[in-house]
Amino acid sequence: MHVPSNKLRTKPGKEKQTYLEVTEQDELMKFLLVQLPNKSRNDIKSLLAHRQISVDNEVITQFNHPLLNGQQVVVNWAKVLIEEQPAGLNIVFEDPYIIIIEKQAGLLSIATATEKEQTAYSILSDHVKKRDPKNKIFVLHRLDRETSGVMMFAKSEMIQQALQKAWKEAILERTYIVVVEGAVTKEQGTITSWLTESKAFIMYSSHTPNNGQKAITHYRVLKKNKHYSLLEVKLETGRKNQIRVHMKDIGHSVIGDKKYGATKHPIGRLGLHAQVLAFKHPTTGEVVRYESEIPKVFLNLFI
Structure with missing residues (x-):
């Protein structure tokens, strides 16, 4: 104290x-x-x-x-004149090499072949160009549209390539807070499977070794009641829809996730939040760690 x-x-x-x-x-x-x-x-x-x-x-x-x-x-105590935060996201860390944001649920990370609407990438790109039209940002990873939380972008192609080449070594921690249906009885566990994607863009989980991309997810229960469980989930691999598929595998789909078996939709969004991102800085080698708060709408389910 x-x-x-x-x-x-x-x-x-x-x-x-x-x-x-x-x-x-x-x-x-x-x-x-x-x-x-x-x-x-x-x-x-x-x-x-x-x-x-x-x-x-x-x-x-x-x-x-x-x-x-x-x-x-x-x-x-005198307010500093600062640029307005871009709508739909919040810049939480920035230096000459990287930008870390908190994305709101409902916002696409980047445009897809079929969806050209406003994205975290386009909002942030417009934002940095206001300072200097030559400024650019570069994608490093994605969050699902209905997932909120911490995302990182590079400010040059060189930094993007350096981080992507050494992603496994550079990323020290990716932790998510997840609300799932039902009371998870096992207090902690590890889920391992091999994921493949169908033509309908649905990920399927197989326990046959090498039948797809290996995916490993660790979880522990933080809170639970008879309706829901609040989990801390750490990714060892970062496959598409990995947490959502693995929660379905253990019989506790992420709330609001109709695509992967959910029947409950209590908060009007997916119960997935990227809480922690820790990594070795690509130029200084220092450990950068950003932790965001658990969304109140998640915690309100356990009052």
Whole structure:
């Protein structure tokens, strides 16, 4: 537990700032809630979103940014003029090489041969071109239309190729929060099968080795009641519709997923959220980890 620092200083004048010294390892949100007791969690989220928090002179927008002993956190109370967030997604991390976003459910990741509507890719592409018409973004992976959560794009073809070539080594963690039908009795488990796609774009699961692409999914139960279970799911492989097919395999389809056997549609969307993306940065080699919050509509099913 932090004790608010007696070294807190506020500079007078228009650009009012508060300086906070970190005395032990912590996460930024937890640190600020203690150091700024008159500010709510939403107040601090707003400060982060408006780029008003910096750590050692670097603007930070991640609520779970790790802090180290000896670092200095600065709160800039004067609102910084920032570009508007693009509609349908939220930019949560950006540097000269990559952009990480949180995609809303209902938004396609990229256009397909049959669907040319607005996508996460097109929205983000338009957004970066407003800064400079020469700016481009490059696709690294996809999320299903009805899946929300964390996605990453490259800002150059070179970075895209570097990450895609070393994807298995570079991606350290991909964790999803999933709501499935029924009470899952086994508290944790691993599902392994081989997936193939039909002409109707439906993925089929086989337990015959090498009959398709090998897919491995690990899960553990976080919460459950007689109607639903909330699972933390970690992907060892990233096959198309992998989680959805594997949940059907264990007899607990993802809620709202009629394509793969669901009969319940309680929240008007698929019960799938990409919560954690951790990877080795393609240029610095540092570990970057972004964790988003579990959607409230998921948690409300377990109240």
